[in-house]
Amino acid sequence: MKKMRSKVVKALKREFTFDCTISARMNQVILNVKNIDFEQHLGQLIQQTQLIIDKYFPRREEHLCLVIRQIDGNHQNTFKIWKSI
Numbered sequence: 001m002k003k004m005r006s007k008v009v010k011a012l013k014r015e016f017t018f019d020c021t022i023s024a025r026m027n028q029v030i031l032n033v034k035n036i037d038f039e040q041h042l043g044q045l046i047q048q049t050q051l052i053i054d055k056y057f058p059r060r061e062e063h064l065c066l067v068i069r070q071i072d073g074n075h076q077n078t079f080k081i082w083k084s085i
Contacts, residue, residue: 031068
C-alpha cells in the first residue's frame with residue numbers, strides 16, 4: 001500500500017496543474033492547494049486527480065483515500081478512488 005501511494009504522489013506531482021503540495025501520510029494522499037476558490041474548483045480538482053490516477057494506475061488492487069485541503073483556509077474534502085474490478 002505504501003509503495004502504491006508513493007507512486008501516486010509522483011504521478012500527481014508530474015501531471016497536476018493546480019498550485020499545490022502533494023504528499024502521502026497515514027494511508028492517505030494529501031493535496032494542499034493554494035490560491036484557489038476551493039468551493040468553485042473542487043469538482044475540477046477531484047476530476048483531474050481521478051483522471052491522472054486512472055491514466056497511470058488503471059488496474060488498482062487497493063482503494064486510495066485522498067484528501068484535498070485548502071492552504072490558508074478552512075476547507076477540506078476527503079474522497080476515495082476505488083480499486084479496479
